[in-house]
Amino acid sequence: MNEMKGQEQGIVSPDQIMELAICFQRSRILLTAFQLEIFTILGQGNKSSEEVATSMGTDIRATDRLLNALCSMGLMEKKDDHFSNTPITSRFLVKSGPNYMGGLMHMVHLWDTWSTLTQAVKKGKSVFSGHIKEKDESWLSAFISAMHERASRHAPHVASLLDLSGVFRILDVGGGSGAYSMAFVETNENARATVFDLVNVIPLTRKYIKEGGLSHKVETAAGDYNKDAFGSGFDMVFLSAIIHINSYDKNLFLISKASQALNPGGQVVVQDFIMDEDRTSPSFGAMFSLNMLVGTLEGDTYTESEVRTWMDKAGLRDIERKDTSVGTSLIIGKKPV
Numbered sequence: 001m002n003e004m005k006g007q008e009q010g011i012v013s014p015d016q017i018m019e020l021a022i023c024f025q026r027s028r029i030l031l032t033a034f035q036l037e038i039f040t041i042l043g044q045g046n047k048s049s050e051e052v053a054t055s056m057g058t059d060i061r062a063t064d065r066l067l068n069a070l071c072s073m074g075l076m077e078k079k080d081d082h083f084s085n086t087p088i089t090s091r092f093l094v095k096s097g098p099n100y101m102g103g104l105m106h107m108v109h110l111w112d113t114w115s116t117l118t119q120a121v122k123k124g125k126s127v128f129s130g131h132i133k134e135k136d137e138s139w140l141s142a143f144i145s146a147m148h149e150r151a152s153r154h155a156p157h158v159a160s161l162l163d164l165s166g167v168f169r170i171l172d173v174g175g176g177s178g179a180y181s182m183a184f185v186e187t188n189e190n191a192r193a194t195v196f197d198l199v200n201v202i203p204l205t206r207k208y209i210k211e212g213g214l215s216h217k218v219e220t221a222a223g224d225y226n227k228d229a230f231g232s233g234f235d236m237v238f239l240s241a242i243i244h245i246n247s248y249d250k251n252l253f254l255i256s257k258a259s260q261a262l263n264p265g266g267q268v269v270v271q272d273f274i275m276d277e278d279r280t281s282p283s284f285g286a287m288f289s290l291n292m293l294v295g296t297l298e299g300d301t302y303t304e305s306e307v308r309t310w311m312d313k314a315g316l317r318d319i320e321r322k323d324t325s326v327g328t329s330l331i332i333g334k335k336p337v
Contacts, residue, residue: 029069031111034104038067039085039093042076046084103146109139113294120294128295135200144204147241148177154326155183158240161322161330162269164188167235171196171261173225173254174242177208178218184238185217193218196225225254230261237261240271243307244288247298252310255333259314262335268316274329275303284327307331 049064070076170193181193237258273285292299316333
């Protein structure tokens with residue numbers, strides 16, 4: 001509540017500055033507990049700090065202090081020197097649970113990149129090496145899992161905002177788990193979708209699609225959207241959380257490429273965090289631009305006027321914006337008939 005008040009009214013006191021400065025401590029406590037799988041080790045039972053430390057192979061005293069801190073944050077309960085999960089952590093942070101938030105491991109990885117923000121600001125780009133094509137399996141699995149958790153919640157709402165009545169073939173560029181493609185073909189039973197993503201992502205995509213029972217309606221294609229052809233004959237090209245990875249010029253190229261893949265009357269749909277013209281709001285987008293700075297070589301967040309310029313130069317018309325209820329915006333451009 002205090003953090004939201006600060007965002008709305010501005011930081012007005014030294015105490016608020018200090019509160020903001022130490023927020024990282026609570027985050028790190030949660031992420032360390034998740035990384036060590038403490039919640040899963042406790043499961044539905046209760047254990048002493050010594051028992052937990054023995055299971056993890058960690059120091060007993062240090063483990064006890066971490067468990068106590070988790071209790072102080074409301075993430076754990078303590079009785080008679082034994083610790084147990086809360087109903088919430090049992091539901092979302094225990095591996096065997098159906099609602100397990102496995103994507104939190106991506107936050108652990110983001111901790112590493114965000115720790116280089118000072119160096120990135122000095123250099124003007126990420127000091128981390130390695131394209132997503134070069135990431136190891138554990139990093140990639142955590143990343144796609146995090147994206148799937150978010151997309152699965154939001155995709156039905158996004159689908160409801162789009163006119164899919166005349167859409168039969170969909171190209172989902174950089175579609176990851178295929179969550180949006182699955183929502184689209186469920187909304188329009190006559191539609192079929194192709195998820196286009198990197199060769200090391202596609203096996204994960206197929207797994208999620210199979211789990212969703214939609215392998216007969218959603219197919220995959222491996223490739224690099226900066227280099228490989230999209231093909232043609234699509235009624236919609238969907239780019240969600242893609243433009244913030246790229247430079248301005250690469251996005252201009254990408255939108256033009258998407259336009260060329262459309263049938264006459266087809267639409268290009270961009271979903272992202274769209275910035276106001278002064279780039280200070282929305283607040284999440286302003287911070288996300290720094291996430292792109294530390295994590296990518298060219299990424300950024302962009303304004304509506306910038307996206308409209310790309311679409312206009314790509315020959316798209318009737319450009320409109322639709323804001324979602326989840327903090328993102330859709331910019332939609334149509335190819336003339």
